[in-house]
Amino acid sequence: MRDVAIIGIGDTKFGELWDSSLRRIGIEAGIAAINDAGISGDEVDALYVGNMSAGRFIEQEHVAALIADYAGLTKNHIPATRVEASGASGALALREGYLSVASGEYDIVVIGGAEKMTDVGDEDITNIQAAAMDQEWESVFGATLPSLYAMMSRRYMHEYGATREQFTSVPVKNHANAAKNPKAQYRRAIKPETVLNATMVADPLGMFDCAPNSDGAAAVVLAPMEIAKKYTDTPVRIAGSGQASASLALHQRRDILTMDATVYAARKALKQAGRDVGDIQVAELNDNYTISEILALEDIGFVEKGKGAEFSSSGQTEIGGKIAVNTSGGLKARGNPIGATGIAQAVEIVRQLRGEAGERQVDGARIGLTHNVGGTGATAIVHILEVA
Amino acid sequence: MKTGIVSYGAYIPRTRIEPAEIGRVWGIDGEAMGKGLMVHRKSVPMPDEDTITISVQAARDMMQRTQADPEEIGAIFVGSESHPYAVKPTSTIVAEAIEAAPHLTAADYEFACKAGTAAIQTSMGLVGSGMMRYSVAIGADTSQGAPGDALEYTAAAGGAALLIGTEKERLIAVINHTYSFTTDTPDFWRREGQMYPSHGGRFTGEPAYFKHVVTAGKTLMEMADTKPEDYHHVILHQPNGKFPNRAGKQMGFTSEQLKYGLLTPEIGNTYSGAVMLGLASVLDIAKPGDRILMVAFGSGAGSDAFDLTVTDEIEKIPREKGTTVREMIDNYTLIDYATYAKYRGKIKMRE
Amino acid sequence: MGSIPRFWRENPSRYNLVGVKCDNCGRVFFPPRDICPVCHRESIGKMKRLELSGKGSVYSYTLVQDAHPQFEMLKPYILAMVEMDEGVKITSQIIDVKPEDVHIGMKVEAVMRKLGAEGNSGILHYGYKFRPVKE
Known part of the structure; x- marks a missing residue:
């Protein structure tokens, strides 16, 4: 396993982003991270997206490909993968991306996390969040x-x-x-x-x-430690x-x-x-x-x-x-x-x-x-x- | 073959509202209304209670008091005018909940307030003929009166369940006789799809309630060759507190005889649950040898009358394992009309 | 229309608290599991049906003021984790008691109540809730 470094970061403001769609905030964070890393889009080998419930928040599944598309990363047809573990979806995306670089499969990987929650009402949000619990033995009983x-x-x-x-x-x-x-x-x-x-x-x-309920996205760019210094003086x-x-x-x-x-x-x-x-x-x-x-x-x-x-x-x-x-x-x-x-x-x-x-x-x-x-x-x- | 009661159970929701509070909303002297009707408070089901949950709780209470194997139950009939489903039986849910399913027959009954006693008579026939060992008869309701209507002061919720068997079982009460009196009398009804029932006002009295109850009661006593004073307990259908007292007098009964079976003043009219709960209340305190007369009335119209004798078994079954009707009557919490309206679905909500 | 089989298949446990006991270690589980998470392979074929008594005591509780829309009419309601006499814990509502009278350790018993409904025309769901036991 190789050592892995974070060479770029980016995030949007978090809050009620009425003007922005999921794809837009996802890209904003991704582009910021790519710029921060000083890499070109062509260098990206893979994209991981952490997202809990786009299917219920905005009725959109398949969001990894969507974000890859709008970020202009589909030109090279890179693999784009969404991962989900409810509230831990973001960290899980980071970990999966980390493992993919550490294993030697990829060099430059972009990891994004995004959620667009406020397109639905508060009551729907409560219901969607409850899907992270045991629906049959908790939620059904009013939890x-x-x-x-x-x-x-x-x-x-x-x-x-x-x-x-x-x-x-x-x-x-x-x-x-x-x-x-x-x-x-x-x-x-x-x-x-x-x-x-x-x-x-x-x-x-x-x-x-x-x-609170929030909209927002964040992204990091990973690279193997041995080439990280090529991109940044401050790899983490x-x-x-x-x-x-x-x-x-x-x-x-x-x-x-x-x-x-x-x-x-x-x-x-x-x-x-x-x-x-x-x-x-x-x-x-x-x-x-x-x-x-x-x-x-x-x-x-x-x-x-x-x-x-x-x-x-x-x-x-x-x-x-x-x-x-x-x-x-x-x-x-x-x-x-x-x-x-x-x-x-x-x-x-x-x-x-x-x-x-x-x-x-x-x-x-x-x-x-x-x-x-x-x-x-x-x-x-x-x-x-x-x-x- | 003689048939009778093997066990019994009851359930009354814990929430109550008083006539004065109802009257307050409609600009009527509710307290005077309550006094006139002899109803001091009525039970109200919580939003998560309905005829199904009441039937299940009553049936489970019944099973607590008997060693009978639920798998030996051959039939379950639930009488109600407020089955939660118009199509899909209450009785099948009760059957699953007391683990009597699947080898049995089940059906829901409706005959205004006497559907529960119709279930008793069906059960008597089925066990008496030897078709099955036990049959369950339940009467339960969560009835509604239209807002502002006189019925709103009385329409209440509750139910009771009886396990019916033959003299081969240890009967706690033998049903000596039963008799029904039935006519086409449109005193009270609810059309399909309507939320609230309609009634004929004063027409519900003499030609309906009194004629049927008194005729059925008197005819039964003739059949049984009994006199009013032979009965320790008399339970008459009780749409309010006033009617059964008057009908009782007409038949020659004293208010002392009616005492344990008259619950409406404290819980309101539980419709199909009414005489069944009255009987459960009597069985809670009955002694061997007690003679009981019970007359149900269902609008539309008909009366089912029963003559029962309590046996020695009443003192052998674990009556204390169930909750007594008195305990349920006394354990209550009052609500205001706004809460009542919310609980009973009278507030129009967003779809 | 809704998820009919999803609810229907759980009725035995929702109506009658049907769980399982691992014959290998004696632990009780609710709802039923096919394999004991402690005994693993040793428990295969040894998970026996066990109906819980319905009796237990409050392990923790809360008064839910912000709820799913389907529980609107019950709000505010008491949600509790109940430790059953058999040792397993179960989450459901506590009914027939004022919130201020609930306390950790309070003895409760299961009763059947309506859990919810699929809109105005869908299936009704029933299952256990807990009420205080006379002490």
């Missing part, structure tokens, strides 16, 4: 994605004595970070009271405990890539407060990178709900089980804290266009490692981590990125 995370939250509060006040530290921090990210959907800091007083979605989760090496699965239905897990898929994916990625969790300086964690970031902190190993809420509320995950988490604003405030999220996380870490993160730059960041989750944790993917 929604936030309701399952709400049950994790309540059980967590019950077992570990955590409070909603402690939980507010997650969205408050992520909004503060997003305020410094020009690409973020919500560029406004919020107060803890805003989180506590927000309309309830599924008690104890309020509106500000849930990532994919030092570790781990993916794991768990039962689709939350109620079938060994423990609803531990995402075993995250535990295994993180363990594998860290081992491959030869790193200890303590080496990580900056991390993009899957904060689709407040409780998700808390559980991710614990399951990756930044803090022991049951201490995540306390750790977060003590400021340890802020920029300048022990581990800077979701400097982009995370899914909560940067936005969560489902299939784009996993790629956007990698884009943010690359910016941090290149020292291009502006006001939200983590000083001296050289090692970062991305963590992307599908559904309630049936798929988790972790990547370790390092300055090459």
